[in-house]
Amino acid sequence: MTIDYSPLIINFYTIMTRISRLFKEKGKDILSVYFSSGYPTVDSAPRIIKALSDAGVDMIEIGIPFSDPLADGPVIQRSNSIALKNGISQKLLFEQIKDIRKVTDIPLILMGYINCAMQFGFDDFCKKAKEIGIDGIILPDLPLDEYNAEYRPIVEKYGLDFIHLITPETSEERIRKIDEASSGFVYMVSSASTTGAQSSFEQSKQDYFKRIKAMNLKNPTLVGFGVSNHETFRAAADNSCGAIVGSQFIKELDANPTIEEAVSSLIKKIKG
Amino acid sequence: MxxxxxxxxxxxxxxxxxxxxxxxxxxxxxxxxxxxxxxxxxxxxxxxxxxLKDYVGRPSPLYYASRLSEKYGCRIYLKREDLNHTGAxxxxxxxxxxxxxxxxxxxxxxxxxxxxxxxxxxxxxxxxxxxxxxxxxxxxxxxxxxxxxxxxxxxxxxxxxxxxxxxxxxxxxxxxxxxxxxxxxxxxxxxxxxxxxxxxxxxxARMQSVISEEIKWQIKEKEGRDYPDYLMACIGGGSNAAGTIYHYKGDERVNIVLAEAGGLGVETGETAASLNIGTVGILHGSKMYVMQTEDGQIIEPYSISAGLDYPGVGPMHCQMFKDGRSKVLPITDQEALDAAFELTKLEGIIPALESAHALALLPRMKDKFKKDDVVVLTVSGRGDKDMQTYLKHLK
CATH class of the missing domain: 3.40.50.1100 (Rossmann fold)
Structure with a gap:
């Protein structure tokens, strides 16, 4: 058996991942944007990444479309399903973004569902991600116990960050465990919902953000699900390190003639 | 065991x-x-x-189907879940x-x-x-x-x-x-x-296990032994099949034969035969055999029967199938329709399209049956809801 030490060596020299560096150096008002690869056209991903990066977005979540995305609301369901009709696949996406590190140095995260990563081969999936220069992985339907038992050693072997989600329903004891198993940051789901825009975050959500803030987790947190405008971004960013926007960006892609215009329209709305 | x-x-x-x-x-x-x-x-x-007793009308009868038995050369009992309140x-x-x-x-x-x-x-x-x-x-x-x-x-x-x-x-x-x-x-x-x-x-499975619990004493009453040689049911997600076999899972005297929806035939791709053509994947919270592409996208299933039109199968059935404990045959739309008309003609029972898939196992298994073999087949539901489809195919 040959052991591949290269991920360990890379890790040794960089010590801090791009994600950790972002949180250490900037620390607040971080804006992370999600998009579905393969949407609006099959080869949009590299152009979207470049446009977001050029516009000063701090981090990007590259969505891997799945036929049955049960944590997603109607907007991302639709972009996923069109992307699949356009012919996107994991293989094709990896091919499209293989030189992405020549274009941007901001943290890049892959976000998808466990079944796709499993069919690709979870080890191969992580290996490929690392080769391309991906920094982290989010799989919302891979729960903590399964992650720790089977998947964590592989993620750690390749020196990738794995971002778990916490929700208003997650107990304090479990949040501690999730924090322990996460690296990079912890994804704070704003409310009991699927992904999709909300126009405001009422007091109870802000109380939950504050409650988590007071727990002083080992990882920084970002708020996602429902962040769509300046008001929700502020409510999120005032109680964490920033926010993740997904559905609203897909809507901007639909409403604007070019990717670049969609990006600048989004930033205007979020930054206010 | x-x-x-x-x-x-x-x-x-x-x-x-x-x-x-x-x-x-x-x-x-x-x-x-x-x-x-x-x-x-x-x-x-x-x-x-x-x-279950006063509202559903349980126990559901275990009915000796004499004309069907005669045709297939064994002793066939139908577990009449179709007679439950609400029809299944x-x-x-x-x-x-x-x-x-x-x-x-x-x-x-x-x-x-x-x-x-x-x-x-x-x-x-x-x-x-x-x-x-x-x-x-x-x-x-x-x-x-x-x-x-x-x-x-x-x-x-x-x-x-x-x-x-x-x-x-x-x-x-x-x-x-x-x-x-x-x-x-x-x-x-x-x-x-x-x-x-x-x-x-x-x-x-436990909620449905009342089916096999009843089969146990009913077959004892009728045949003097508390197990059949064959248990048969249709399988989509697997609930009536699980109920039918629950108390016999570990009893190797009992052959378990299940019918999944073959659609137009497994080779056509227009099918819902998840056990026969699926691979291990994760769908709806569970690791099971799933019909999917190499990229992990779920393939849209097809079956004439809406109740079996699902691209996965419950995890217990997946393990039993993998171990060879259960035999699972894909039954085509046409076989199911033929079986539904046959049961109607021979026994005066119009089964649901789902249950008709189980009945279509009988001609498939005919050569294996011995005269004294006791077969218990679950008729999971009645056919009222399928009359539109049946009328369309009635020649």
């Missing part, structure tokens, strides 16, 4: 588990922690038993789960449905228990199972036609899970089959 009991973390061998978004962790964990204690409590048992085995599970929901203080019920039998059963249970009910049903199924949609509405349920995907059972499941993600505190999701995250596959 393996008895296919579920492990503490929800696995039958390599299949099962609980692959759910974090928002559902608490509600699913609470259920994992509580369902056994509640189901084993005297209170629950008495209430459940009384409902689904009511057993819906009543059990709604009792659980009430004991756990839930105030709102959601469910998915394919053929509409589980939707009708759950709407019925909700009317009985005075709880609001939302049924998710693929828009295609809303069209092809109209009578059941009308029944659900009359029973007071809100039927939501689901427009995503192929607009069938898989898509209804997605939408029900999304509703649950948005309402985890007050809502109980009554899953209709032996699928979903742990503990659903085992919980549903």
């Amino acid at each position: 393996k008895n296919y009991e579920v492990s503490k973390d929800g696995y039958y061998g390599e299949f099962g588990g609980s692959y759910i978004p974090e928002i559902l962790h608490k509600v699913v964990y609470d259920l994992q922690e509580q369902y056994e204690a509640i189901m084993n409590s005297k209170d629950f048992k008495e209430e459940f038993h009384a409902l 085995h689904k009511i057993n599970n819906s009543l059990g789960q709604i009792l659980l929901a009430k004991k756990m203080g839930k105030t709102r019920i959601i469910c998915e449905t394919g053929a509409g039998q589980h939707g009708v059963a759950t709407a019925t249970a909700c009317a009985l228990m005075n709880l609001p009910c939302v049924v998710y049903m693929g828009a295609t199924d809303v069209e092809r199972q109209k009578p059941n949609v009308e029944r659900m509405k009359m029973l007071g349920a809100t039927v939501v036609p689901v427009q995503s995907g192929n607009k069938t059972l898989k898509d209804a499941c997605n939408e029900a899970i999304r509703d649950w993600c948005c309402n985890p505190r007050d809502t109980f999701y009554i899953i209709g089959s032996t699928m979903g995250p742990h503990p659903y596959p085992e919980m549903v």
Whole structure:
């Protein structure tokens, strides 16, 4: 058996991942944007990444479309399903973004569902991600116990960050465990919902953000699900390190003639 | 000898588990922690038993089908789940789960449905228990199972036609899970089959295990021994099959033969034969055999029968199939239709299209049967809801 030490060596020299560096150096008002690869056209991903990066977005979540995305609301369901009709696949996406590190140095995260990563081969999936220069992985339907038992050693072997989600329903004891198993940051789901825009975050959500803030987790947190405008971004960013926007960006892609215009329209709305 | 009991973390061998978004962790964990204690409590048992007896009309008859037996050269008994209140085995599970929901203080019920039998059963249970009910049903199924949609509405349920995907059972499941993600505190999701995250596959199997519990004493009365040589049922997600075999899983004297939906034939791709053509994947919270592409995208299934039109199979069945404990044959639309007309002609029973798949196992197995072999075949539901389809094919 040959052991591949290269991920360990890379890790040794960089010590801090791009994600950790972002949180250490900037620390607040971080804006992370999600998009579905393969949407609006099959080869949009590299152009979207470049446009977001050029516009000063701090981090990007590259969505891997799945036929049955049960944590997603109607907007991302639709972009996923069109992307699949356009012919996107994991293989094709990896091919499209293989030189992405020549274009941007901001943290890049892959976000998808466990079944796709499993069919690709979870080890191969992580290996490929690392080769391309991906920094982290989010799989919302891979729960903590399964992650720790089977998947964590592989993620750690390749020196990738794995971002778990916490929700208003997650107990304090479990949040501690999730924090322990996460690296990079912890994804704070704003409310009991699927992904999709909300126009405001009422007091109870802000109380939950504050409650988590007071727990002083080992990882920084970002708020996602429902962040769509300046008001929700502020409510999120005032109680964490920033926010993740997904559905609203897909809507901007639909409403604007070019990717670049969609990006600048989004930033205007979020930054206010 | 393996008895296919579920492990503490929800696995039958390599299949099962609980692959759910974090928002559902608490509600699913609470259920994992509580369902056994509640189901084993005297209170629950008495209430459940009384409902099954006086409301559903159990025990369902075990009927010796003499003309069918004559034709196939063995002793065929039909387990008549079609005679239950609401017309199928689904009511057993819906009543059990709604009792659980009430004991756990839930105030709102959601469910998915394919053929509409589980939707009708759950709407019925909700009317009985005075709880609001939302049924998710693929828009295609809303069209092809109209009578059941009308029944659900009359029973007071809100039927939501689901427009995503192929607009069938898989898509209804997605939408029900999304509703649950948005309402985890007050809502109980009554899953209709032996699928979903742990503990659903085992919980549903136990709710349906009344079928094999009855088969045991009924066959003893009729044949002088408490086991048949063959047990047969149709399998989509796997609930009536699980109920039929539950007390015989580890009894190797009993051959288990199940019928999954072959559609137009497994070689055509227009099929729902998940065990025969699926590969190991994760769908709706559980690791199981799933019809999928190399990239992990779920393939839209096809079957004439809305109740079997699902691209996966419950985890217990996956392990039993993998071990060779159960034999699972894909039955085509045409074979099922022929079997439905044959049962109607020979025994005066119009079966549901789903159950007709199980009946179509008889000609397939004919050469294997010996004269004294005792075959128990579950007729999971009646055919009222399928009359439109039957009339179209009646020559």
